[in-house]
Amino acid sequence: MSKMIKVGMADLKLCISPDSITTLGLGSCVGIALRDPKTGVGGLAHIMLPDSTKIRNNANVAKFADTGIMELIKQMEKAGAVKSRIVAKIAGGAQMFAFQNKSDMAGIGQRNVECTKLKLKELRIPILAEDTGLNYGRTVEFYPENGDFIIKSVGKPIKKI
Amino acid sequence: MPKVDLDNMDNIYFDVLKELGNIGAGNATTSLSQMLQIKVDMKVPKVELLNFHEVGEAMGGEELVMAGIYLLVEGDITGSMMFLLQKKSAGVLVSRLMGMPVSDEDNFSEMEISALKEIGNIITGSYLNALSSLTNLKIFPSIPDLCIDMAGAILSVPAIEFGIMGDKILLIETAFTDDSELNGYFILIPDLQSYDKILGALGM
Numbered sequence: 001m002s003k004m005i006k007v008g009m010a011d012l013k014l015c016i017s018p019d020s021i022t023t024l025g026l027g028s029c030v031g032i033a034l035r036d037p038k039t040g041v042g043g044l045a046h047i048m049l050p051d052s053t054k055i056r057n058n059a060n061v062a063k064f065a066d067t068g069i070m071e072l073i074k075q076m077e078k079a080g081a082v083k084s085r086i087v088a089k090i091a092g093g094a095q096m097f098a099f100q101n102k103s104d105m106a107g108i109g110q111r112n113v114e115c116t117k118l119k120l121k122e123l124r125i126p127i128l129a130e131d132t133g134l135n136y137g138r139t140v141e142f143y144p145e146n147g148d149f150i151i152k153s154v155g156k157p158i159k160k161i
Numbered sequence: 162m163p164k165v166d167l168d169n170m171d172n173i174y175f176d177v178l179k180e181l182g183n184i185g186a187g188n189a190t191t192s193l194s195q196m197l198q199i200k201v202d203m204k205v206p207k208v209e210l211l212n213f214h215e216v217g218e219a220m221g222g223e224e225l226v227m228a229g230i231y232l233l234v235e236g237d238i239t240g241s242m243m244f245l246l247q248k249k250s251a252g253v254l255v256s257r258l259m260g261m262p263v264s265d266e267d268n269f270s271e272m273e274i275s276a277l278k279e280i281g282n283i284i285t286g287s288y289l290n291a292l293s294s295l296t297n298l299k300i301f302p303s304i305p306d307l308c309i310d311m312a313g314a315i316l317s318v319p320a321i322e323f324g325i326m327g328d329k330i331l332l333i334e335t336a337f338t339d340d341s342e343l344n345g346y347f348i349l350i351p352d353l354q355s356y357d358k359i360l361g362a363l364g365m
Contacts, residue, residue, distance in 0.1 A: 008213065008214025008215075008217075009213040009214050009216070009217070009313070009316075009317070009320055010213045010214065010320075010324065010328070011213075011214055024217065024222075024223035024224050024311070024313050025217060025223035025224055025310075025311035025312060025313020025314045025316070025317075026313070026314060026317070027310070027311075027313065027314030027315060027316070027317030027318060028317045028318060028321055029317045029320075029321070048213070048317070048320060048321050048324045049321060049324055049325065055325060057326065057327050057328070059328075060328055063324055063328070094314065096229075096231075096308050096310065096314060096315060096317065096318050097229075097231045097306040097308055097318060098306050108321055135308075136310055136314070137310040137311040137313060137314020137315070137317075138314070139223075139224055139311065139313075154226055154309075154310055154311060155267065155268075
């Protein structure tokens with residue numbers, strides 16, 4: 001029986017096919033789904049902040065785009081994934097309120113997305129699809145078996161990317 | 162080095178923040194009752210220091226649709242504040258204020274949105290007023306902004322601000338009842354220096 005694994009905010013988990021993995025209500029945070037298509041080893045990270053090096057209190061690696069991606073890949077490799085085969089899909093990074101213009105919060109969603117892309121590029125992990133930005137929340141479900149990334153939002157049709 | 166560390170919160174500090182939450186929420190409830198001309202009973206607010214992954218759950222699930230009112234705070238303390246309530250409760254409050262039922266539960270009209278913003282303005286304003294008069298600190302709130310979406314998505318905003326400081330979020334849950342039960346949540350997000358100022362102003 002396959003089950004659905006739940007990932008919380010500032011959290012990441014491994015998911016091996018045929019199981020699936022979900023995180024609920026992504027706002028300015030970014031959901032990063034990784035998968036090795038050959039082995040069906042995947043995982044999902046729900047990161048909150050772009051860069052661990054900018055924050056003193058950075059013990060929780062799952063909180064940041066840079067360290068979160070590294071940690072998830074490490075766990076996937078332990079489970080049999082090969083880094084050169086890993087592909088990514090990302091969602092989230094919305095701006096929930098119009099005026100988040102305080103200096104350290106300005107465009108945090110967008111910066112989360114940018115930093116995620118930068119880190120993935122650095123690691124040569126291709127981004128196959130993304131649904132990012134705008135101003136609404138997203139619940140995502142990821143199926144490492146076939147790479148389907150389902151996105152649900154309030155008052156909008158379900159999207160598959 | 163700031164005195165307050167949210168991840169290893171001292172009991173005394175936590176009690177003080179709790180008490181501030183109680184007083185603020187009490188003041189906000191009184192204003193609400195006056196504005197809507199109804200008798201509102203309030204239960205003792207619950208103040209909790211939660212891990213990020215626990216907040217959504219504490220509010221009844223990350224996917225629950227809620228109305229979030231968010232504003233920035235300037236003056237002697239800086240930071241931001243959020244007031245959240247379930248969309249259903251928001252509809253009840255709006256219909257009370259406007260004296261007629263909400264036209265469409267799923268899509269508030271512009272007028273209703275504006276009314277909801279005003280409710281948020283008054284609730285958060287009176288909360289901050291209580292805090293200000295208690296501490297003698299100047300607190301200037303910005304005009305609030307409103308967002309209706311999944312609890313998790315709205316919460317990502319204050320969570321990220323707390324995330325810059327640590328791994329916990331301070332949540333104040335307040336329940337008021339008239340005919341139906343209305344639940345509201347306050348999240349006050351002063352930066353760490355402001356926590357020190359608040360405690361300092363109270364002689365801690």
